[in-house]
Amino acid sequence: MDRRQFLKTSTVAFTAGGLGLAPWRRAAAQASPIKIGLLAPLTGVVASGGKEMVEGVQFWLDQAKNEIAGRKVELVIEDDASNPDTALQKARRLVEQGNCDMLIGNLLANTGLAVANYVKGTGTPYFIPIIAADDLTQRQRIRNVIRVAGYSASEFTHPLGDWALKQGYRKIATVSQDYTFGHEQCGGLAQVFSEGGGEIVQQFWHPLNTADFSPYLGQLADLKVDAIFAMETGADSTRFIQQYAGFGLKGKIPLLMAMNGTDQSVIRTLGEDCEGIISPAHFAEGSDNPVTRQFVRDYEAKYGKIPSLYGFSMYSGIMWVAAALDKIGGRLDDRNVFIDTVLKTELTGSPLGKTVTLDAYGNPIYDVYIRKVVKRGDGKYWNVPITSYPNVSQFWTYDPATYMKQPPYSRSFQGIKKA
Amino acid sequence: MTQRPMQTKSFAGMSGRAVIAALAAVAAAAALPLVLTNYQVGLATEILIFGLLAMSIDILAGFAGRTSLGHGAIFGVASYVVIYAGAQAGLPPAAGLALGVVAATLLAAIFGWLAVRTSGVYFLLLTLALGMIVWGICLRWTEVTGGENGLRGDVRPAFLVTHSAFYWAVLAAAVAASFAMWRFVRSPFGLTLRGIRDSESRMRSLGYNVSLHLFIGFTVSGFFAGIAGALYAMFNDFVSPSTVALAQSVEGVLMMIAGGVGTLFGGFVGAAVIIALENVVSAHTERWQMVLGATFILIMIFAPEGIIGKLRAMLARHTSR
Numbered sequence: 001m002d003r004r005q006f007l008k009t010s011t012v013a014f015t016a017g018g019l020g021l022a023p024w025r026r027a028a029a030q031a032s033p034i035k036i037g038l039l040a041p042l043t044g045v046v047a048s049g050g051k052e053m054v055e056g057v058q059f060w061l062d063q064a065k066n067e068i069a070g071r072k073v074e075l076v077i078e079d080d081a082s083n084p085d086t087a088l089q090k091a092r093r094l095v096e097q098g099n100c101d102m103l104i105g106n107l108l109a110n111t112g113l114a115v116a117n118y119v120k121g122t123g124t125p126y127f128i129p130i131i132a133a134d135d136l137t138q139r140q141r142i143r144n145v146i147r148v149a150g151y152s153a154s155e156f157t158h159p160l161g162d163w164a165l166k167q168g169y170r171k172i173a174t175v176s177q178d179y180t181f182g183h184e185q186c187g188g189l190a191q192v193f194s195e196g197g198g199e200i201v202q203q204f205w206h207p208l209n210t211a212d213f214s215p216y217l218g219q220l221a222d223l224k225v226d227a228i229f230a231m232e233t234g235a236d237s238t239r240f241i242q243q244y245a246g247f248g249l250k251g252k253i254p255l256l257m258a259m260n261g262t263d264q265s266v267i268r269t270l271g272e273d274c275e276g277i278i279s280p281a282h283f284a285e286g287s288d289n290p291v292t293r294q295f296v297r298d299y300e301a302k303y304g305k306i307p308s309l310y311g312f313s314m315y316s317g318i319m320w321v322a323a324a325l326d327k328i329g330g331r332l333d334d335r336n337v338f339i340d341t342v343l344k345t346e347l348t349g350s351p352l353g354k355t356v357t358l359d360a361y362g363n364p365i366y367d368v369y370i371r372k373v374v375k376r377g378d379g380k381y382w383n384v385p386i387t388s389y390p391n392v393s394q395f396w397t398y399d400p401a402t403y404m405k406q407p408p409y410s411r412s413f414q415g416i417k418k419a
Numbered sequence: 420m421t422q423r424p425m426q427t428k429s430f431a432g433m434s435g436r437a438v439i440a441a442l443a444a445v446a447a448a449a450a451l452p453l454v455l456t457n458y459q460v461g462l463a464t465e466i467l468i469f470g471l472l473a474m475s476i477d478i479l480a481g482f483a484g485r486t487s488l489g490h491g492a493i494f495g496v497a498s499y500v501v502i503y504a505g506a507q508a509g510l511p512p513a514a515g516l517a518l519g520v521v522a523a524t525l526l527a528a529i530f531g532w533l534a535v536r537t538s539g540v541y542f543l544l545l546t547l548a549l550g551m552i553v554w555g556i557c558l559r560w561t562e563v564t565g566g567e568n569g570l571r572g573d574v575r576p577a578f579l580v581t582h583s584a585f586y587w588a589v590l591a592a593a594v595a596a597s598f599a600m601w602r603f604v605r606s607p608f609g610l611t612l613r614g615i616r617d618s619e620s621r622m623r624s625l626g627y628n629v630s631l632h633l634f635i636g637f638t639v640s641g642f643f644a645g646i647a648g649a650l651y652a653m654f655n656d657f658v659s660p661s662t663v664a665l666a667q668s669v670e671g672v673l674m675m676i677a678g679g680v681g682t683l684f685g686g687f688v689g690a691a692v693i694i695a696l697e698n699v700v701s702a703h704t705e706r707w708q709m710v711l712g713a714t715f716i717l718i719m720i721f722a723p724e725g726i727i728g729k730l731r732a733m734l735a736r737h738t739s740r
Contacts, residue, residue: 085662092461114655114657410561
């Protein structure tokens with residue numbers, strides 16, 4: 001074999017490989033349409049939630065005839081594969097190659113945190129209706145990362161702790177998936193409940209994707225507690241609820257869950273096992289508010305299922321952004337003006353049926369429902385509000401500055417007050 | 420990067436022609452930021468980094484006959500240490516970078532010490548298990564690693580903040596590391612690794628300490644994976660358990676196989692093909708992983724020796740005619 005020729009060929013091959021990148025280039029985006037980059041996990045462990053996220057956005061855009069503030073909207077959807085490295089790469093692609101005016105989406109906290117860290121450098125507005133990591137709107141706040149129509153993890157479990165005290169519960173045990181989202185939600189409940197005189201008897205942390213809960217349920221049954229708080233997502237939640245009933249604990253020890261535990265994405269596949277579970281949330285698909293009713297009806301008519309948290313949040317999130325864009329006539333040339341406007345915009349007309357504002361840290365203030373899973377006329381189960389806490393911020397009743405001096409909730413810090 | 424031929428003497432072990440070809444390839448690579456957009460320069464940077472990872476795996480797989488499924492963990496540990504040193508401990512970037520590479524090398528030494536006694540599928544499984552342990556630690560040791568959320572920090576030095584500047588820095592590192600790896604596998608020591616690959620018992624009867632040689636080979640390979648991981652930390656300014664996960668190791672191995680086992684520089688080709696595919700295909704369909712899978716199957720059927728290996732074979736046939 002001729003060495004020279006070999007060299008030539010492989011050099012050519014490599015150069016050609018390098019130039020192969022060139023077709024990916026796209027001419028700079030034109031000024032006319034508003035380009036929105038939507039990041040959602042369409043593959044990977046949370047793919048089903050990701051698909052509902054896309055549905056939520058498209059549902060709103062369909063109703064708005066694909067126009068915001070008189071400008072056409074170009075929605076660019078990218079799959080973050082439930083993986084932070086991929087999310088980061090896709091965010092770069094949307095911003096640097098797609099010239100998107102803003103990003104919205106992501107489901108898993110780690111993907112959201114990765115993208116947030118990236119947009120901190122680029123200044124791109126980034127909206128996170130699903131990402132709940134407390135610190136993104138608290139200790140490590142980034143100005144252009146705004147939780148429109150989302151919630152911080154401990155925001156709803158604070159009032160749940162208060163509600164539990166009012167029910168006369170004095171002893172609670174918690175069981176939760178062992179990751180930040182779980183630590184933060186349990187922490188919210190544990191802090192308020194213990195400060196009000198309650199006792200957190202024991203906390204169990206189990207890995208994600210636990211198939212068999214019997215070791216935990218066995219111990220929980222023996223603890224003689226007044227209620228159990230469980231923080232589960234996705235398939236873990238389905239299994240937990242089934243096994244809780246299977247162990248005969250349903251109806252014996254009241255079960256409180258985080259809102260994601262009884263989300264439609266979980267309970268729409270469950271039967272009577274899920275009946276009666278209590279959870280706190282800003283959205284209750286079974287609310288008798290006429291606006292909520294209408295939204296649920298329309299969504300069901302279009303997609304054949306009761307909307308989940310994912311569909312609702314993305315729908316309201318894009319609505320919020322659009323309301324802000326309306327105010328400034330769809331002009332995006334000054335991002336600072338846009339971000340300021342979003343922060344000052346109130347969300348009206350969302351499926352919540354009431355006005356929502358953002359606090360000074362870019363996190364919404366909600367009326368928080370305490371919901372109960374009940375059976376609907378047609379045999380499907382949904383969450384119906386039984387009481388509500390008005391104007392709950394992510395800081396509950398604490399002073400924001402003092403609150404943020406305590407460490408973020410983690411496995412080792414749950415804010416539990418020693419009796 | 421081009422394939423440097425086996426040739427002795429002249430300059431640094433390369434023939435005059437090889438030097439020219441190598442310089443031309445490096446010059447072409449260095450000119451890329453002038454013609455590409457920022458995003459593509461970012462992709463090119465990623466290709467160089469993963470090319471290095473694939474090459475480091477090839478040192479073991481192609482030259483010592485031991486395919487490691489633990490290199491993603493070694494790579495990721497370097498990323499973790501760089502971010503931790505920069506963001507939490509407040510060390511300067513250079514110190515962080517050095518610490519990251521040292522940590523990866525030490526981890527590789529531990530992996531190597533445990534794994535060199537095995538070969539074949541046992542080696543594969545042992546390195547897989549060791550990698551999973553690292554992943555588990557990164558996931559559960561929340562106080563240090565940030566758990567599922569990972570760690571964030573701006574660890575890239577100020578003068579490397581632009582896409583092009585960072586690309587050139589990575590290119591320089593990649594050229595230096597590739598040259599070092601190329602010299603390493605062609606050194607007398609590298610030849611003993613090949614001897615072990617071909618016949619372990621013969622090497623033993625010739626008086627070589629097979630375990631020691633494999634241990635050193637593993638550690639050196641881990642050192643280079645560590646360089647790639649440290650650069651990756653600076654590229655992303657972020658690290659999470661998915662960087663040390665099994666999928667990362669598998670991706671590195673796949674890139675190496677796609678490029679060609681035992682071709683060393685095939686790593687860059689494999690990385691380029693896979694990263695390009697991921698990005699082009701995912702823009703068109705959410706089933707991009709399926710396309711990727713099909714591509715691998717096709718490569719395995721029609722070019723089991725990898726892209727570079729296949730090109731070489733075709734050229735050999737062409738010239739012998």
